[in-house]
Amino acid sequence: MLSKQEKELIIEIWTRLTPVADRIGAEALLRMFTSYPGTKTYFSHLDITPRSAHLLSHGQKIFLALAEGSKDIANLMTTLAPLQTYHAYQLRIQPSNFKLFSHCMIVTLACFMGDRFTPSLHAAMDKYLSAFSAVLGEKFR
């Protein structure tokens, strides 16, 4: 359960980091691909080498989806409906991978924000990313 304060914190962070959406998203993806090589299997059609255009554009796409979702967390099921269908029926990504990406996104935010990535912010972000992942995986079965 996210408190009102946590929801505001989350919106603030995603909004503040939107100018560097592509960099943050790409770094999270790169950390995931390198730490958990099995995750690369879903991206054989893209060039996911560091700093590639594909990586930056895909990173940005994911970041903006996360930012958008944060604006109305109570209605994630509605906001994410198209993405749910896409991930379940077309991409068919093993849902356990969402957790791996979430972890790498959190590590990326920690590197970027240093001390400002406080335990309270970490907790809020972890809860948000778990909720997002859960909704994204809803239609899998």
Added chain:
Amino acid sequence: MVEWTDSERAIITSIFSNLDYEEIGRKSLCRCLIVYPWTQRYFGGFGNLYNAETILCNPLIAAHGTKILHGLDRALKNMDNIKNTYAELSLLHSDKLHVDPDNFRLLADCLTVVIAAKMGSAFTVETQVAWQKFLSVVVSALGRQYH
């Protein structure tokens, strides 16, 4: 037997050599208790854990965090035999402390995040890989004697 490349050994040694055990130990354990509140179940005798602020100021938690980091140090000094190094500790966590071994992974993740925040951009992708490999061996060794 876990194989370590020279580069992995160098990365892990370097992280430890720049580590303030008290600061990082305290921050990691506090973060784990705050982010994953169910882990507080193992710390009933540690005083006030009412909210994030009290956890962060709790001296018993701080001391325990330091103890954990010094425990991790043993893995650094015995990288080629982590499994046996932690056999006794694993039994302790299983038989006496009754800790769900999945929680070791949570603490490891929090430690990673604290170190990442400390090192910033120096916590490169390659650093993360080597560090996480090290922690996963530790976590596995700690869960090994559960029966």
